[in-house]
Amino acid sequence: MDVGSFSVEVYVSDGVSSNPYIIAITVTNTAPVFQTAPSASLSVVVGKKLAYSFPTIIDAEGHTPAISILPNGLTWVTVSLTTLTITPTITESGLS
Numbered sequence: 001m002d003v004g005s006f007s008v009e010v011y012v013s014d015g016v017s018s019n020p021y022i023i024a025i026t027v028t029n030t031a032p033v034f035q036t037a038p039s040a041s042l043s044v045v046v047g048k049k050l051a052y053s054f055p056t057i058i059d060a061e062g063h064t065p066a067i068s069i070l071p072n073g074l075t076w077v078t079v080s081l082t083t084l085t086i087t088p089t090i091t092e093s094g095l096s
Helices: none
Strands: 004-013 018-027 052-054 077-081 082-087
Touching: none
Parallel strands: none
Antiparallel strands: 004 018, 052 082, 077 082
16 A cells, blocks of 8 residues: 555646646555553463453554564564464573
């Protein structure tokens, strides 16, 4: 999807002469948001699995949202559109 400002030239003609008109178009897209703020802190015990359900996601334009996490490469953390799953091992705890 193109987001930004654009100009379109429209010509009105009678077949002999024409008049150009420039129309400015602004295309916007609002980022999706959680209906309520997600939890800012989660605790999980080493070797146990925690499945955290995200609050409802709202997208004003009706697009299908996506969720990603940073940093990349956390093999013990997975994410879907509805759930953050955390399954740390002793290695992730820093106790190994």
